[in-house]
Amino acid sequence: MNTLSKKSAAFIFMAPAVLIYTVIVILPILISAGFSLTNWNGLGKMEFIGLKNFQDLFHDRILIMALKNNLIYILIVVGMQIILGFVTAVLLSYVKKFRGFIQTVYFIPSTMSVIAVAQLFNCFYSVTPLGLFNKLLGMLDVEPVTFLSDFDKVLPAVSVVEGWQYVGIYMIIFYSALISISPEVIEASNIDGANKLQQLFIIKIPMIKNVIAMNFILSGVGALKGFAVSYNLTSGGPSHKSELLSTYMYKIAFTNRNLGYGSAIAILIMLLSLIFIISINKTVRIDGTEDS
Amino acid sequence: MSRGIKKICFWVVVALIFAIQIYPIVWLIIASFRTNSELATNPFGSLQHLTIENYVDVIQNSNVFIYLKNSAFVTCVALIFVVMFSSMAAFAISRIRFKTKNLLFAYFIMGLTIPPFVTLIPLYVMFSKMGLLDTHIALILLYIAFNLSISILLFVNFYKYIPEELSEAAILDGCSVYGIYFRIFVPLSKNTILTVLSMSFIGVWNDYLFSLLFINSTSLKTVSLGMQDFISETGYRVWGSTFATICITTVPTLIIYFALNKKVSSGMTLGATKG
Numbered sequence: 128m129n130t131l132s133k134k135s136a137a138f139i140f141m142a143p144a145v146l147i148y149t150v151i152v153i154l155p156i157l158i159s160a161g162f163s164l165t166n167w168n169g170l171g172k173m174e175f176i177g178l179k180n181f182q183d184l185f186h187d188r189i190l191i192m193a194l195k196n197n198l199i200y201i202l203i204v205v206g207m208q209i210i211l212g213f214v215t216a217v218l219l220s221y222v223k224k225f226r227g228f229i230q231t232v233y234f235i236p237s238t239m240s241v242i243a244v245a246q247l248f249n250c251f252y253s254v255t256p257l258g259l260f261n262k263l264l265g266m267l268d269v270e271p272v273t274f275l276s277d278f279d280k281v282l283p284a285v286s287v288v289e290g291w292q293y294v295g296i297y298m299i300i301f302y303s304a305l306i307s308i309s310p311e312v313i314e315a316s317n318i319d320g321a322n323k324l325q326q327l328f329i330i331k332i333p334m335i336k337n338v339i340a341m342n343f344i345l346s347g348v349g350a351l352k353g354f355a356v357s358y359n360l361t362s363g364g365p366s367h368k369s370e371l372l373s374t375y376m377y378k379i380a381f382t383n384r385n386l387g388y389g390s391a392i393a394i395l396i397m398l399l400s401l402i403f404i405i406s407i408n409k410t411v412r413i414d415g416t417e418d419s
Numbered sequence: 420m421s422r423g424i425k426k427i428c429f430w431v432v433v434a435l436i437f438a439i440q441i442y443p444i445v446w447l448i449i450a451s452f453r454t455n456s457e458l459a460t461n462p463f464g465s466l467q468h469l470t471i472e473n474y475v476d477v478i479q480n481s482n483v484f485i486y487l488k489n490s491a492f493v494t495c496v497a498l499i500f501v502v503m504f505s506s507m508a509a510f511a512i513s514r515i516r517f518k519t520k521n522l523l524f525a526y527f528i529m530g531l532t533i534p535p536f537v538t539l540i541p542l543y544v545m546f547s548k549m550g551l552l553d554t555h556i557a558l559i560l561l562y563i564a565f566n567l568s569i570s571i572l573l574f575v576n577f578y579k580y581i582p583e584e585l586s587e588a589a590i591l592d593g594c595s596v597y598g599i600y601f602r603i604f605v606p607l608s609k610n611t612i613l614t615v616l617s618m619s620f621i622g623v624w625n626d627y628l629f630s631l632l633f634i635n636s637t638s639l640k641t642v643s644l645g646m647q648d649f650i651s652e653t654g655y656r657v658w659g660s661t662f663a664t665i666c667i668t669t670v671p672t673l674i675i676y677f678a679l680n681k682k683v684s685s686g687m688t689l690g691a692t693k694g
Contacts, residue, residue, distance in 0.1 A: 130594075130595065130596050130599075131514055131516055131599075132517070133596055136511070136515055137517040140507040140511035141507070141511045141523065143504040143508075144504040144507065144527070144571065145508070145523065145526075147504065147560065147563055147564045147567065148527065148530065148564055148568075151538070151542065151563075151564030151565070152530050152533060152538060152564050152565065153526075154541070155537065156533065158541035158544075158545075159541055162540060169544070211436075214436070215436055215440075218429075218432070218433050218436065221429070222433060229437060232437075233440050233441075234676070235676070236440070236443070238621050238625075238672040238673060239625065239672070240627065240643045240646070240668065240669070241627055241643075242627055242643050242647070243646060243665040243668070243669060246646065246661055246665065247443055249656075250450075250462060251443070256458075256459060256461055256462055257461070257462075257463065258462070259446075262463045291439075291443075294440065348531070351534050352536075354627075355627040355628065359647075373534070377536070377539070380540050380543075381543070389540055390540050393536050393537045394537065396534050396537060397533070397534065400534055404532050
């Protein structure tokens with residue numbers, strides 16, 4: 128059937144998307160790689176300096192801290208979103224009334240701007256006046272904690288914000304997966320005398336393995352894009368204790384005008400994402416084939 | 420443990436977890452109706468009195484309507500093009516036979532994993548050279564480009580369910596490939612279009628990174644940037660007005676969300692529930 132083989136039609140249909148996507152998404156990645164090999168500051172001349180920027184990365188204490196912070200950030204965010212998302216999905220599947228209402232409300236934070244949520248938590252974390260968390264601590268007779276200026280507490284405090292905001296999305300995905308498990312399997316396990324906990328771990332979880340893996344990737348990729356909460360809430364402070372690779376890159380490139388070095392950090396972020404996704408993909412293949 | 424106690428425990432846990440998610444929202448809404456002095460001294464104490472002065476202040480004295488207008492403009496234009504370009508590209512990938520189709524599909528899917536930071540510096544330089552810094556066009560182009568991957572994925576997944584027989588019958592009737600797209604695929608895609616719209620809407624409306632970098636003039640600011648108006652240089656925040664602004668600017672997203680609830684959730688699951 129020649130109608131569906133017309134090359135010209137294919138071209139016309141694909142051209143706009145391919146054009147915009149290539150120019151705005153793909154091309155800049157290549158240019159970034161190019162910039163990372165220079166010491167350009169945006170105005171003067173661009174000098175090729177080879178891999179010097181990357182060498183400097185290894186000795187950059189702030190970068191190493193940002194890298195560590197990023198990993199912890201991802202762990203907390205992904206941990207919260209997957210675990211809380213899954214637990215609430217399981218709980219939801221046993222709730223009969225108000226299900227729709229709960230789902231709706233759970234999703235609302237995901238529709239809010241990250242800045243809105245960040246500012247909200249700014250109020251929750253505050254010490255003067257006494258924020259929510261410090262008030263709760265006060266009820267337990269614990270001294271107020273300066274969440275956002277305490278060296279060890281600021282990073283988890285910042286991570287929790289992003290973790291909290293998107294739990295709803297993962298709850299909905301897990302919930303849909305759980306209720307689509309064929310009831311016959313559940314019936315059979317009931318007849319075999321399995322209790323709810325056994326059902327959960329031995330039957331349900333393995334059956335939705337693909338969805339769990341996909342959620343790990345979604346959550347991880349989302350966490351890698353983390354920027355707004357740290358930048359807006361604490362500016363990566365105090366003393367870079369909540370600095371992420373993204374905020375550091377932003378500051379280096381646009382505040383310090385060091386485009387070459389900033390690009391090197393950007394390439395590093397890109398490589399880390401690739402490694403992350405490939406490793407998740409290897410552990411559980413999500414294209415349907417089983418990893419025996 | 421008796422069944423009764425188990426049941427109570429269960430419901431207590433459910434209520435607790437539910438409260439963690441919903442309390443901040445409820446608190447936010449109530450807080451937007453409290454006075455600034457109350458919020459500055461005892462925000463989590465008992466409610467003293469409710470007032471709409473924050474809303475009045477925001478509506479009269481701030482630029483919130485400018486920001487809303489800007490966000491609405493940028494979002495609408497971007498979304499129209501996202502839907503158009505992605506459904507067209509998805510149609511070509513799904514139905515038209517040409518050699519590189521699978522490669523191109525993988526090419527777009529790749530975009531889902533790319534952190535936007537990698538593109539920031541070159542984009543800034545490019546737009547700067549083209550004089551597009553501090554323009555809405557820059558934002559629109561960015562929003563279109565970064566939403567294509569997910570939208571194309573959604574459309575391709577949907578088009579799988581349109582039977583070949585429909586297009587074959589249309590061809591026998593003398594339909595061109597463009598006719599098949601416009602007269603068969605587009606009308607059938609209503610649900611997917613709504614899903615794509617709602618998912619992209621949330622991402623675009625709430626964007627912070629791109630608007631932070633590419634917009635400077637107050638008259639062009641979008642909603643996310645605008646929220647920082649109430650934070651002065653010294654870090655002193657006018658909480659009441661900030662919360663009122665948050666509530667006002669979240670309303671459009673909520674409207675879209677409640678109106679299209681099912682579509683948004685189904686978009687999120689992305690066919691993840693295939694057996």
